[in-house]
Amino acid sequence: MKETEFRVEVERVSGYDFIVRFKDGMESVMMSEPRPLGSGEHPHAGHMLAAAMGHCMSASLLYCFERSRVEAGSMKAEILTKVERNDNGRLRLTKICLKLEPEVDDLERAKRCIAVFKDYCIVTQSVREGIDIEVEVIPSARGSD
Incomplete structure (x- = not known):
């Protein structure tokens, strides 16, 4: 990619x-x-962020398995996202818990991947480290071309 x-x-x-x-x-x-x-x-956006993290982590783990010659069968990810109000009363995603359940042919080699794969998920690591976000709003009059 x-x-x-x-x-x-x-x-x-x-x-x-x-x-x-x-x-x-x-x-x-x-x-x-x-x-x-x-x-x-x-x-909603929170669902999509959770899905993006679950997909990225699953794909990163699968890639590590392939590189390590660990054959993976089915893989399931469950993502639990906690939503709470901050001090200003605004809803925020405060915690995301990912549980991955891969089926593998070699548990010992799989353990090595499990120890390192998280660092390769660009979505999760970008969220964890904080993403530089720029917002620009360009309003136009309703009905104008």
Whole structure:
């Protein structure tokens, strides 16, 4: 993977339902806010972050297994995300617990991978270290071109 940057577009469909578009013909994803604010019919941003971390950690572990010639069968990840209010009363994701359950053919070699794979997950490590986030808002008058 030699990608140095990528772009994602998020566009409001209605209410708090948004469509997320990716590049190169990848399937779009609908997102929403939970009830009562949104429809609650689609994943919200916290779900997507948890899913991204679970996928990235699973893929990193699988890659380590492959490099170490550990054959993996099924692999399941369960991600529990804790949501709490901060001192200002704002909801925040305060803890994410990932549990990976891979099926492997060699437990001893798998243990070596388990000791090192976490460092290779770009999503989890980026969240852990803090991501530099820039926000720019460019409003336009409604109905203008």
